[in-house]
Amino acid sequence: MWLTNAQGWALAGAYVVVVLALLSALVYLYYERRKLRALQQTLTEKQHEEN
Amino acid sequence: MKKTKWIVGSLVIVAVVVALSLLKLDDNIVYFYTPREVFAPDLDVWGKNIKIGGMVKVGSVQKDMADMRLTFVMTDFKGHDIVVQHRGTPPDLFKEGQGVVTEGYFDRTQKTMQSHTLMVKHSEEYRVPHDTEMQNKELLIKSILGN
Amino acid sequence: MRAEFAAWRWGLALFALQLVGWGWGLYGVGTDVHQGDVYRIIYVHVPTCLTAFVCAFYLFLCSVYALRKKTEACLLWGQAAAELGLLFTVLGLLTGSIWGRVTWGVWWTWDARLLTTFILGVLFAAYLLLQQALPRGAAKTKASAALGILIFIDVPIVYKSVTWWRTLHQPPSIGGGTMSGEILTLLLITILSSLLFMTWLLFARVKNLRLQQRIAELVSDWH
Numbered sequence: 001m002w003l004t005n006a007q008g009w010a011l012a013g014a015y016v017v018v019v020l021a022l023l024s025a026l027v028y029l030y031y032e033r034r035k036l037r038a039l040q041q042t043l044t045e046k047q048h049e050e051n
Numbered sequence: 052m053k054k055t056k057w058i059v060g061s062l063v064i065v066a067v068v069v070a071l072s073l074l075k076l077d078d079n080i081v082y083f084y085t086p087r088e089v090f091a092p093d094l095d096v097w098g099k100n101i102k103i104g105g106m107v108k109v110g111s112v113q114k115d116m117a118d119m120r121l122t123f124v125m126t127d128f129k130g131h132d133i134v135v136q137h138r139g140t141p142p143d144l145f146k147e148g149q150g151v152v153t154e155g156y157f158d159r160t161q162k163t164m165q166s167h168t169l170m171v172k173h174s175e176e177y178r179v180p181h182d183t184e185m186q187n188k189e190l191l192i193k194s195i196l197g198n
Numbered sequence: 199m200r201a202e203f204a205a206w207r208w209g210l211a212l213f214a215l216q217l218v219g220w221g222w223g224l225y226g227v228g229t230d231v232h233q234g235d236v237y238r239i240i241y242v243h244v245p246t247c248l249t250a251f252v253c254a255f256y257l258f259l260c261s262v263y264a265l266r267k268k269t270e271a272c273l274l275w276g277q278a279a280a281e282l283g284l285l286f287t288v289l290g291l292l293t294g295s296i297w298g299r300v301t302w303g304v305w306w307t308w309d310a311r312l313l314t315t316f317i318l319g320v321l322f323a324a325y326l327l328l329q330q331a332l333p334r335g336a337a338k339t340k341a342s343a344a345l346g347i348l349i350f351i352d353v354p355i356v357y358k359s360v361t362w363w364r365t366l367h368q369p370p371s372i373g374g375g376t377m378s379g380e381i382l383t384l385l386l387i388t389i390l391s392s393l394l395f396m397t398w399l400l401f402a403r404v405k406n407l408r409l410q411q412r413i414a415e416l417v418s419d420w421h
Contacts, residue, residue: 002229004143007236010300014293015220018242021289022216022395026209029402036409043416050420058331065324072317075308082309082364104364142303144233152366170302175368176376177237179228190376194368 083152085196086131089159096157103133103164104152104172104195112147125151125164127196133157137166144171148188150195204401212395219388227384239297244372244385245392247290250318251353252393253283256400257325261346270339274411276346277329278403282396283349284322291315302366310359311367318356321349 003011083102088094103125111124121137135153145151150173155166174191223241230237257279260272294312299305306312325345332338360369371377372385 001225001235003235007143007234007300010296011224011236011238014239014242014296015224017292017296018246018289019217019220021285022213025285025399026213029209029399029406030206032406033402033409036406036413040409040413040416043413043420047416047420055331058327061327062324062331065320065327068320069317069324072313072320076310076313079308079313080310080363082366142301144301145303168304170304170307170366172366173232173301173368174376175371175374176232177230177240177371177378177381178232179378179380180231181228182378 086125086127086133087129089133089157090131096159098156100155101157102152102154103157104150105131105133106192106195107145107147107149107151108132109147121169123147125153128192133162133164135164135166135169137169139169141169142171144173145169150174150191152195202401203398204405209395209398209402212391212398215391216388216395219384219391223384223388227380228378230381233301236297236300239293240381240385241388243290243293243297245389246286246293247315248389249392249396250283250286250290251357253279253286253322253396253400254318254350254353257283257346258350261343261350264339264343264346268336268339270334273329273339273342274404274407275400276342277326277407278400280322280325280329280346280349281403282399284319284326286396287315287319287322291319307366309365309367310363311356311365314352314356314359318349318352321345321352325349 083104084094084096086103086105089096089101089103105125105127108124108126111122113122114120115122119139121135121139121141123135125133125135135151137153137155149171152170152172153164153166154168154170155164157164172191172195174194176190220241223238227238229235257276260276260279264270264272264276291312294315295305298307325342328338328342328345332341357370359365360367372382377385
């Protein structure tokens, strides 16, 4: 690949930003789902206890 | 609710931003003038910060390294030549035969442009080296001078 | 639950598909005679921008549905579509800015293309703020739907801006016959894989939002 220093940083930077952003979105959704499921679990258990 | 105040405030800011943007659009709808347009006597360009787009005339580029001054001729290939003087290093893609948009102050009598911002305008062509089809120079000229 | 689209395996597979496309974009496909290797930003810049447009289209579908059926069932999809629309618009503007700094020589300029795209991002943000600001009800559903339709109206304006007006940004490359076959092919592949991944994100996010809603109902039932 023929790139000047600036061009190399630009190319790498653009790809890194996009890959990290999309990966973060995926990871965020994963941890959000885990947290929500745990919360749902706790609440349904509590409800059954009450009943 | 305190939260509502923040949200409504943000929406107001958003509305203001959109309004300002649309005003800016009105200004920049004509993003640059062509060399022919700036020579038209009824266009008031004296003392105004304007943008002019054209092609870098081959053989016209002069670099003064000591002063960091760049001089070249911007043309539309129809006889409307402008001598552009720019302080600073040009973008990587700047070269003879390239499309440019300069921003600064134009002197119609001297046919010169004092440019503080020099931008390269490239065409929409993307070609690999071994592509046998001729590289389309007309595309670039059309995108700057044709609209 | 039987295998559904929101399952993690799909997310990982579609993300991996994008990585393969980008790997080829960086090391496989030929270089450009005009810009050199920095042109390869195209394989992240164009897909993110077009994906943002499709988010606006999803939001538009939700909005029309909400208005016709007078239901708020679609609001969760609208929320997710607007979030993703904002994300992809920001990514499009960032990659474009980086690319512009190297080719045009400036990080930003207010030409019609950049300005209308910026407005698109602001509108997505406004939609999300609206969801937070208004209480559930017919007013919220109607206002959201109206904004959702307005956002979609900006999309053809953004696309056509480089044709209708004089801009720094060049005219569209796709459909103009101005790209070598291998560049165009890879570009279409990266666009498609971006759209697929975004659609997966949409389904996954809606699933989370539904869970959140169910939890809120559980809490209010309980009290």
